[in-house]
Every structure is written in structure tokens, then in C-alpha cells.
Amino acid sequence: MSDVQTIGILGGGQLGRMLSVAASRLGLRCHIFEPGAAPAGDVAWRVTTAPYEDEAALRAFAESVDVITYEFENVPTTTLDLLESIRPIRPNRRALAVSQDRLTEKTFLNDIGLATAPFADVPAETDLDAAVARIGRPSILKTRRMGYDGKGQVRIGGGPAEWTGAPSVLEGFVDFSAEISVIIARGADGQVAAFDPGLNVHEGGILRTTTVPCGLPGKITTDAVLIAARIANALDYVGVMGVELFVTPQGLIVNEIAPRVHNSGHWTQAGCAVDQFEQHVRAVAGLPLGDGKRHADVVMENLIGDDLDRVPDLLKSPKTQVHLYGKGTPRPGRKMGHVNRITG
Numbered sequence: 001m002s003d004v005q006t007i008g009i010l011g012g013g014q015l016g017r018m019l020s021v022a023a024s025r026l027g028l029r030c031h032i033f034e035p036g037a038a039p040a041g042d043v044a045w046r047v048t049t050a051p052y053e054d055e056a057a058l059r060a061f062a063e064s065v066d067v068i069t070y071e072f073e074n075v076p077t078t079t080l081d082l083l084e085s086i087r088p089i090r091p092n093r094r095a096l097a098v099s100q101d102r103l104t105e106k107t108f109l110n111d112i113g114l115a116t117a118p119f120a121d122v123p124a125e126t127d128l129d130a131a132v133a134r135i136g137r138p139s140i141l142k143t144r145r146m147g148y149d150g151k152g153q154v155r156i157g158g159g160p161a162e163w164t165g166a167p168s169v170l171e172g173f174v175d176f177s178a179e180i181s182v183i184i185a186r187g188a189d190g191q192v193a194a195f196d197p198g199l200n201v202h203e204g205g206i207l208r209t210t211t212v213p214c215g216l217p218g219k220i221t222t223d224a225v226l227i228a229a230r231i232a233n234a235l236d237y238v239g240v241m242g243v244e245l246f247v248t249p250q251g252l253i254v255n256e257i258a259p260r261v262h263n264s265g266h267w268t269q270a271g272c273a274v275d276q277f278e279q280h281v282r283a284v285a286g287l288p289l290g291d292g293k294r295h296a297d298v299v300m301e302n303l304i305g306d307d308l309d310r311v312p313d314l315l316k317s318p319k320t321q322v323h324l325y326g327k328g329t330p331r332p333g334r335k336m337g338h339v340n341r342i343t344g
């Protein structure tokens, strides 16, 4: 066994909640640090509610844990500097820096030989016209930082280009035939274990379903796993990472990377002996990784907003796992839970 007994998690949303449950199954404790409401706090050993600028709270948090991880990649740099002077952060700072900023991320991906959508830096609104002239239409303007679930994005079609309000990147629109993702784990010894790529369907920028197997030829799924492994190695990554890819006739294009457990990996709870949450806990705690092998076909569906009304029926459905996040009031576009249906 490893020396790690307590894991600190930055961010207290549903990902932190499911990480805490997985850690507790292995006899480990989790301490959540979250400035806002923390559904993870309900199932964790401790929760600290404080802003990321509260040095005393950060210090006490770090000193109470053996290793620090995160379920949320937009933690301020100064917070990380302080925490890292006390305990190790896994995945490392480079993985965070690269994935916090879409411009840095795309540049990094191209530098290691991977394809992305064509992109242009758009520091200010006055740079937008030149960027559109270069990248063309249709295209998508995305804030460099803090975007999630399609937030901070503006589609640019035939009409006048709207501004996001913050430094952005303009991406050429990729005419993909499918969206897939690879959830991969890498241990401190450099070993990797990938889960089968899942087929993702988004609605309004939010993930709706993930289906495994994804139904694509082995050459594509193998390529996808190799791409994810290359990214993990290049970052000297420790933990679970999500890699979103577009499938196109010209090959795979990397959309974005998430340095954490990922919504499109929730199916592993019903499809694998060791799911993505336990896998992440094992990696950051220095324990051997599970093999990632899939033993069932699964469709994961997010329960968003009023989908919560379907829960009584879903609970009666055979071969269906219902996961609820304990978030209180549903709002449109808010992820309230998910279901994993075993389909084969």
C-alpha cells in the first residue's frame, strides 16, 4: 500500500463527490476545498469552505492531507503555488497550465504533433475581424479560460461576429462525423491504462450521452488511445485525463483535454471493475492502476435540469444505475445526475 491516507480535492462538485466515494471504498479519506456550495462535502471526511485567496485556510487544508488533486482546472496560480509548497499536486502544474487556457492547449497539442482545429489568438475585440478573415466562416469563438458546457462560446456564421467579452481563440468549425473521448490513466511509473473510447452526443454544448462501444473501426479507436497516451506522456501526467476528439475523414482532431475525471467517463461506473474515479484515486495515491477493461456495453445519459422528474421511472428500470449529485434545485442546463444503462 502507499503512504497516502488522505487526499485533498480542490473543487467540491459532482466529480469531487464521486472521487470521494471511490476513495472511501479504498479506505482513504478526502478533504474538499471549495469556495461555494459543495455537493462533495456530503460524502467527504472534511470540507473547507473558503475562497481560493484565503492563505490560512489553504495552509490548514494542505497540512491535513498527503496529496492534493483537483476536479476543477481553473484554480488560481497563486493558490497552487502556496499549496505546492506544502504538498504535492497531482496531476502536475504543467497539465493544469496547458488545459486552463485554450490557446496554450492548442499550441501544446500542435507542438507534440497532434492535429487541432485551425485557430487564431484573439486577445481583444479589435482583433476579431482579422482573425475571422484568417480562419474563415463558419467558426467558433471561445474564451481562452473558464469555459465549460459550451459557456463562453459564440458561433460565427454569416452575420456580424459577436464578441465573447474576454481574450479568446477563434477556431475553424470542424465538420466532424462523430465526437469521441478517451479517458486514460497514467501512474507515476509511466504506465498507462485507457478505457474504451466513448461516443459523445452534445446538445447545446452540453454532453447528453456517452455510448460504449463507440461503434467506430478499431483503427480509429486505437489511434484515439495512442493520441491520449502521447499527451499523458508529454505532460508526465499522473492521474486520469479526458481527451475529447473529433472524428473526420482526414483523421482525428483533438478538441480539448481535461486534466481530471471527465463526464464522458461516467459509464465506467457500470462498465468496468475499476471506474475512472477509483482509477484517479489509485494513480494520485501511488497505488497500482486497474486495467481499464470493459465488461459491459453502457449508455450514460446526463440528467440535466428537469430531467430529474424522470428519476422515479428510471429507478424502476432494469439494468440502470441512477447517480444523483445532491445539488438541490434543478436549473436549466444544470447537471443534476446521470444514469448508466447496461445495454449488453
Ligand SMILES: Nc1ncnc2c1ncn2[C@@H]1O[C@H](COP(=O)(O)OP(=O)(O)O)[C@@H](O)[C@H]1O
Residues within 6 Å of the ligand: 117, 140, 147, 148, 149, 150, 151, 171, 172, 173, 174, 175, 179, 202, 205, 244, 255, 256
Ligand atoms: N471547432 C469546432 N468545430 C465544431 N464543433 C465544435 C468545435 N468546438 C466545439 N464544438 C462543439 O461544441 C462542444 C463544446 O465545445 P468544447 O470546446 O468542448 O467546450 P467545453 O469546454 O464547453 O466542453 C463540442 O463538444 C462540440 O460539439
Ligand SMILES: [Mg+2]
Residues within 6 Å of the ligand: 244, 256
Ligand atoms: Mg468539451
